[in-house]
Amino acid sequence: MVFLNNYSILRKNMVERLVRVGIIKSKEVERAFLKVPREEFVWYNMKHLAYEDTPLPLGNTGQTISAPHMVAIMLEELELVKGLRVLEIGAGSGYSAALMAEIVQPNDDKNKGHVISIERVKDLINFAKENLKRTGYSDRVSIVFGDGTLGYPKRREEMLYDRIVITAASPHIPRYLKAQLKENGIILAPIGNTFMQTLVKAIKRKGDLEFREVCGCMFVPLIGEDGFRP
Ligand code: SAH
Numbered sequence: 001m002v003f004l005n006n007y008s009i010l011r012k013n014m015v016e017r018l019v020r021v022g023i024i025k026s027k028e029v030e031r032a033f034l035k036v037p038r039e040e041f042v043w044y045n046m047k048h049l050a051y052e053d054t055p056l057p058l059g060n061t062g063q064t065i066s067a068p069h070m071v072a073i074m075l076e077e078l079e080l081v082k083g084l085r086v087l088e089i090g091a092g093s094g095y096s097a098a099l100m101a102e103i104v105q106p107n108d109d110k111n112k113g114h115v116i117s118i119e120r121v122k123d124l125i126n127f128a129k130e131n132l133k134r135t136g137y138s139d140r141v142s143i144v145f146g147d148g149t150l151g152y153p154k155r156r157e158e159m160l161y162d163r164i165v166i167t168a169a170s171p172h173i174p175r176y177l178k179a180q181l182k183e184n185g186i187i188l189a190p191i192g193n194t195f196m197q198t199l200v201k202a203i204k205r206k207g208d209l210e211f212r213e214v215c216g217c218m219f220v221p222l223i224g225e226d227g228f229r230p
Helices: 004-020 027-035 044-049 068-078 095-104 122-135 175-179
Strands: 085-089 114-119 141-145 161-166 181-192 197-205 208-217
Touching: 004 027, 004 068, 027 068, 027 095, 068 095, 068 161, 068 181, 068 197, 068 208, 085 095, 095 114, 095 122, 095 141, 095 161, 114 122, 122 141, 175 181, 181 208
Parallel strands: 085 114, 085 161, 114 141, 161 181
Antiparallel strands: 181 197, 197 208
16 A cells, blocks of 8 residues: 555656666656656556556556656657647646656746647546646646547648657558658657557658657557558
């Protein structure tokens, strides 16, 4: 049984371990992980497992909150700094969105950083919104219901993103997302089949994506018009 005031100790231990093994590399990612309470983003009956380095089911939605080490790898590869506009596909619990917001728009900062996170499962929209509100991130993260393979908004040149992260397994980089990424922007996505994927990092240079493979990974599928079919 974990008592409430023990969470911060467990969180600190988890972060120390991720730093020790070299997964958390930057001070910013370390600070965000120390700040955002994962126990507020896991499902109600999973709180005692909040600081196990493992994905956890989000109720009976069939979706999961990713393992902390995988979120840390993604956050490092995204090279986030204050003031960036980030689009996430797959809000799930809202946890990774809160971590990103903590870096692009720290509370005491006047920058205009913002995270928009799209989710296709209705039950998770409310779950993520409530989690973000309770933890103080609702003004820095916008949760949007819809098919993220189409991006957001669908076609408006002036609304390009500095960073796009897909937190679900995708057969390829959806074309709208490539179009909505700024020049020199980074897009990160698990590319592969619905069982196993490679985390791919792409930088947009002169309109084209330059790809690099980061590591193997396993995510729930990206389901949508330019993803896997339902
Ligand atoms: N980032 C989340 C984990 C997400 S799991 C967290 O920190 O908790 C992947 C999520 O992607 C699931 O919630 C799933 O419903 C969502 N998803 C899958 N296909 C999608 C699509 N086309 N558009 C938006 N969300 C999608």
